[in-house]
Amino acid sequence: xxxxxxxxxxxxxxxxxxxxxxxxxxxxxxxxxxxxxxxxxxxxxxxxxxxxxxxxxxxxxxxxxxxxxxxxxxxxxxxxxxxxxxxxxxxxxxxxxxxxxxxxxxxxxxxxxxxxxxxxxxxxxxxxxxxxxxxxxxxxxxxxxxxxxxxxxxxxxxxxxxxxxxxxxxxxxxxxxxxxxxxxxxxxxxxxxxxxxxxxxxxxxxxxxxxxxxxxxxxxxxxxxxxxxxxxxxxxxxxxxxxxxxxxxxxxxxxxxxxxxxxxxxxxxxxxxxxxxxxxxxxxxxxxxxxxxxxxxxxxxxxxxxxxxxxxxxxxxxxxxxxxxxxxxxxxxx
Ligand code: PBG
Ligand code: ZN
Numbered sequence: 001x002x003x004x005x006x007x008x009x010x011x012x013x014x015x016x017x018x019x020x021x022x023x024x025x026x027x028x029x030x031x032x033x034x035x036x037x038x039x040x041x042x043x044x045x046x047x048x049x050x051x052x053x054x055x056x057x058x059x060x061x062x063x064x065x066x067x068x069x070x071x072x073x074x075x076x077x078x079x080x081x082x083x084x085x086x087x088x089x090x091x092x093x094x095x096x097x098x099x100x101x102x103x104x105x106x107x108x109x110x111x112x113x114x115x116x117x118x119x120x121x122x123x124x125x126x127x128x129x130x131x132x133x134x135x136x137x138x139x140x141x142x143x144x145x146x147x148x149x150x151x152x153x154x155x156x157x158x159x160x161x162x163x164x165x166x167x168x169x170x171x172x173x174x175x176x177x178x179x180x181x182x183x184x185x186x187x188x189x190x191x192x193x194x195x196x197x198x199x200x201x202x203x204x205x206x207x208x209x210x211x212x213x214x215x216x217x218x219x220x221x222x223x224x225x226x227x228x229x230x231x232x233x234x235x236x237x238x239x240x241x242x243x244x245x246x247x248x249x250x251x252x253x254x255x256x257x258x259x260x261x262x263x264x265x266x267x268x269x270x271x272x273x274x275x276x277x278x279x280x281x282x283x284x285x286x287x288x289x290x291x292x293x294x295x296x297x298x299x300x301x302x303x304x305x306x307x308x309x310x311x312x313x314x315x316x317x318x319x320x321x322x323x324x325x326x327x328x329x330x331x332x333x334x
Contacts, residue, residue, distance in 0.1 A: 027169040027307045029299065031075040033324060035119065036318035039065050039077050039210050040105040042086045052206035053277055054284045056316050058084060061108045068109050068116055074322035078117030080166060080314060081105050083278060084126050090137060092127030096152040098159060119193065120157045122150060122167040131189060131215040133169035140222050146171050151181030158187040168195040170223040175243035191246035193272060197233035200224035203252045204279030210277065226288050233259050237267055252276040257308045264309025272307045275315035295324060
């Protein structure tokens with residue numbers, strides 16, 4: 001029998017026990033990397049679980065507060081608010097109203113928890129009766145008419161005390177319009193996190209139930225990107241940065257990790273990734289059936305976002321992940 005050659009390289013030396021594995025680990029997920037999305041509805045004592053997103057619920061402001069407090073205690077980066085108004089109309093008026101649902105939520109959170117970092121999603125689809133991300137003209141979203149209203153909405157969020165705005169509607173010129181409105185309105189210090197490369201994705205399905213924002217006609221393909229396009233995503237990021245975006249986002253996450261890496265390598269700005277509702281639903285569904293280990297797959301997924309180059313992760317797992325990380329921290333060797 002011929003002896004195989006003895007390996008000259010033995011990478012397994014650095015995997016031989018938990019202590020050495022921990023020392024050479026290249027990527028860490030920290031609570032401050034995680035942003036928790038919250039769905040806020042009018043009323044009091046309202047807690048409507050979202051069936052396709054176990055652990056996620058639409059909550060009234062009073063029941064949103066404990067979640068936000070928990071986010072702060074666990075050291076999350078912050079929260080991002082989605083408002084579902086009492087009444088929807090063609091313009092999505094509630095989004096621009098100082099007494100609107102998200103404005104009231106911002107005020108309540110920043111009053112009760114001044115240290116909590118509060119981001120607002122800036123779009124119209126939760127507020128319009130037709131469910132599209134802007135004003136409709138001739139059966140499609142009117143880009144420039146929507147820009148003006150995005151400026152008004154951003155200003156209203158700013159007056160309510162928001163820390164950062166995150167426009168998600170994929171309108172051309174949205175970042176410049178919002179930057180201009182905030183600057184002219186006396187809020188030059190509020191940063192813009194642009195959903196710069198946002199794709200027309202079927203992974204948003206459960207979110208549209210959570211936010212009651214499914215379009216009544218057509219789809220979002222005239223404004224959100226074709227999932228097939230990589231070069232175009234890089235152009236979208238470049239445009240938003242020229243317009244003044246402070247941070248950019250790639251969305252969805254798991255099926256778009258190539259773009260997370262590419263944006264990280266090409267642009268020297270903070271990068272966010274959105275671990276979207278469909279990704280969350282798939283993990284939870286498989287875990288509920290016992291087909292995967294939910295906690296381990298969750299941490300592996302979040303680690304993948306960081307490894308691909310994301311700084312921030314918007315994720316419905318934020319609270320459970322931070323709780324798990326805090327527990328793992330206390331045991332000497334995870
Ligand atoms: C609204 C918005 C959507 C999401 C975030 N902001 C839905 C959409 O574009 O249809 C999706 C988030 C998720 O799926 O978790 N513009
Ligand atoms: Zn929208």
